[in-house]
Amino acid sequence: MFRALLIAAVLATPPLRAGAEVLVFAASSLTDALDRIAALWEAGGNEPVTISYAGSSALARQIQQGAPADIFVSANQEWMDALQRSGDVDAASRRDVAGNALVLIAHGDAPPVTIDAALDLPAMLKGGRLSMAMTASVPAGIYGRQALESLGLWQGVEASVAQSDNVRTALAFVARGEAPLGITYATDALVEPDVTVIGRFPEGSHAPILYPAARVAGAQDGGFLDFLTSDAARELWREYGFGDP
Template sequence: MAPLTASAADVVIFAASSLKTALDEVTQGLPVRISYGGSGLLARQVMQGAPADIFFSANEVWMDAAEAGGAIEGASRVDLLSNSLVVVGHEAASLQDVLSGDGRVATGLLASVPVGIYAKASLQATGQWDAVASRIIETDSARAALALTARGEVPFAVVYASDAVAEPSVQVIHAVPAVPVLPIRYPLALTTRASEGAEAVYQILLSDAARQVFTAHGFGAP
């Protein structure tokens, strides 16, 4: 990616933690500062007036909330990426090992972090939720759940497929079926307080070159 002019002020991006590896690569050399976290927390901060120029969410509901709260430019909103869920672990285990064993399973906060919301909905849709519900460890982001399993603190995690690509120390045990009524989409938008330089960064995120990077890191088209 070609850098913008060095004199441009830093553009602040609030982005879902699951985007980190790919987005760091896309924005390498650009005058940006990126704050990663759970989409719900970031959306609330944007609505409370945090100095963000761009909001990149892992969940349409939280982008809806930011838009309804007047914090983003609705005309700039675009569903840029998609993702899917996987169960990861360290051992050559099967889904049955996850469902019938006693190992804990990490994922995001079930009520507010997108990966946790998606995980619960998907496992409920497949009739597997009751088997793991009592063993769920809730974290504040997809990457936090991934880290618990990568460090061996929790044997399994339900995370995004892109997270599995980013962490070679874990392996995919099971691809979680999608829930058609709750697609995993990543909307992108400029905030209502976006600086002049934010438009150029926003356009780079929409570019074909950026798309190639996101694809290489496990993201799909919406």
Template structure:
């Protein structure tokens, strides 16, 4: 695989197709939740639990890179709730009046990790080891549109190896794609969240837990103009509740207050 930039336009088109697929048959009793890719497993479980407590509501989940989802909503794609993997994407959503800022809440925390294929013969002990000739390709999300990429860039810059490592980059359209690249051995190392690495323990191994320049926290908010504002607020409340937090903990997420 060549080092490559994956254009934001392509990511937007992919997310747009996914959003249309999710929303094409939406009914009045269906709640559309657009959430960061790293939340996929946890939010599927939360959605099922919420539906059990609210028999009249069907939760439709749309996952992708936070910035891409936000831009799709800004362009008019239906959504009721937006959950981001970093504060910057939510800040943009507030600036563009995509969400109601009064409903914004942090609901989870995570950690940045560096992973390698499970059968890798070289395991980096520091970020500087990524400059080694043993590491030819490094995957992470595009910093222009993917939170994991921004966290990785900040960490690499702090370690003084951004220029060297970015020259080896294979940019992913979201964190799960970065995980897939590593799990298939298509790259020598990659950056993901700790919760992502945990879903493939037999295919990837964590080389490092990486300190980040900003805490890895997840905000959630009501989408402006939602036609299901009451249900959307109830869903957000559920995510923040003891039951919702227990589901997140099951999938490895920490409480928002636990972020460093």
């Protein structure tokens, strides 16, 4: 079934202009899945895709400052909204390409917990740090703080939070044992064998986690943006744990 979808998607995708290369700015949490999707695109005889991964906030600011990206894929709606308001993306091209969930992770093996208002996070930290992406600007950190605040847990751990520039760095701190616990996307935890997902935050505790994508104003993408929502790409999004938007 997947092979049939792959062939159909590749045949239906128009080739890029000669000598062109698609430059994608994408949220760090998309790394594994988007690399596979780009490889699938290139396997169909299309021109190369180069992907620059970082926190959505950093990438959005680079685009606003004139960085020559063709496509922006954000980990939240707010940064895409900001670029749309400033006229830096083509609003008509905007679409959601994937969804995600927020989880609490621990270093190594650890028993599961129920994440609710009764969770004693300070006791679980045992004097260590809670690893998160930056809570004021990076989407994973923003969602994490939203969830903790809605459950009444933020005040108890705020002083213990270790903030990182992106969610993959926050994941790495826990994987290396530099922090006993962390908050990441479910998809990030799936690709790191040295962490355990010990709980999933209730969906109602934070805004829906969606990944909007859009063409940068004045850019051309040769059809790669459309390919991100093709049936073949959808199979890969799901393989890496992303939900349908």
